[in-house]
Amino acid sequence: MSDTVIDKTPNIIIDPTKVKGDRKRRMTVGEIVAFVLLILLTCTMLFPVIFMISTALKTSKEMLQFPPTIIPETFAWDNFKTLFTNDEIKFGILYKNSIIVAGLSVVGTVFSSALVAYGFSRYRAKGKKIMFMLMISTMMLPYPAVMIPQFILFSNLGWMNTFLPLIVPTFLGSAYQIFLLRQFFMSLPNELYDSGKIDGCSEFRLFWKIALPLSGPALATVAIFTFIWTWNDLLGPVLYLSSQEKFTLPVGLAAMMSSKFRIAPYNLLMCASIMTTLPVVAIFASAQKHFTEGIVLTGIK
Structure with a gap:
């Protein structure tokens, strides 16, 4: 008697028209309206950027035409060269100064905030929660409340018309950045630090070799926030420089609108705005991936 295998699997007949219909689901009226509204909103938000680029590529004569044109009749690419070679604007010096202030501020804020956040997340001590709450409460103080005492302090130190008042405070930490990094450090398991202690690591080496390498997304978030805030800061440089x-x-961009020019050079101003926006973009x-990842991970706790 031979063994026979009987296939009892039922034959399933698939209607290709139904599959095709499922793949090509028709959009509802609400989805179409929402899609159109999103397109209109996107175009509305992009219009200032388009107008900025258009004005930057116009000549001085076409810049004053009314009604204004969106596409320039002649693309004046020399406006960017004029921006950097104009002795009154000195855009190259402005750019160098901003890079120095923003770069050192990022280094100071990231290192000092990470060091303080590591201490708040690792150590147990009496009064730690009170100290942390006092630090967080400084975020509620508006800048004008501390602006005058800081101005008097830096003036007595002889730091006026230097970059020191803009850079040195960043090496003392930032309450918001400390809070952000503390939340991330608290999510790291203690077993990592225990294994480092077994290998003979000191406390600073635990911070440098274990905590910092694992906190790349959070550090990237802090660096991006600090760079944007410092790069766009107007009040601080106006006070001390x-x-x-x-x-x-x-x-420098605000000075271009002053009475030094008979007519404000809006085409050069738009060129400067483009060059100012490019580093941030x-x-x-x-770092968009690390930025979004850092925002998500710091909220785990």
């Missing part, structure tokens, strides 16, 4: 050779980009685009 008095010579044009020390001005940063926000102060480039940094955010290159």
Whole structure:
């Protein structure tokens, strides 16, 4: 008697028209309306950027035409060259000053905030929660409340018309950044630190070799926030800087609107705005993955 295998699997007949219909689901009226509204909203938000680029590529004569044109009749690419070669604007010096202030501020804020956040997340001590709450409460103080005492302090130190008042405070930590990094450090398991202690690591080496390498997304988030805030800061440089050779980009852009020019050079101003925006866009685009990951991970606790 031979063994026979009987296939009892039922034959399933698939109607190709139904599959095709499922794949090509028709959009409802509400979805179409929402899609159209999103397109209109996107175009509305992009219009200032388009107008900025258009004005930057116009000649001085076409810039004053009414009604204004969106596409320039002649693309004046020399406006960017004029921006950097104009002796009154000195855009190259402004750019260099902003890079120095923003770069050192990022280094100071990331290192000092990470060090303080590591201490708040690792150590147990009496009064630690009170100290942490006092630090967090400083975020509720508006800047004008501390602006005058800081101005008097830096003036007595002889730091006026230097970059020191803009850079040195960043090496003392930032309450918001400390809170952000503390939340991330608290999510790291203690077993990592225990294994490091077994290998003979000191406390600073635990911070440098274990905590920091694992907190890349959070550090990237802090660096991006600090760079944007410092790069766009106008009030601080206006308070402490008095010579044009020390001005940063926000102060320089505001000075271009002054009465020094008979007619404000809006085409050069738009060129400067494009050049000012490019570093922020480039940094955010290159670190977008780490930025979003850092925002998500710091909320785990």
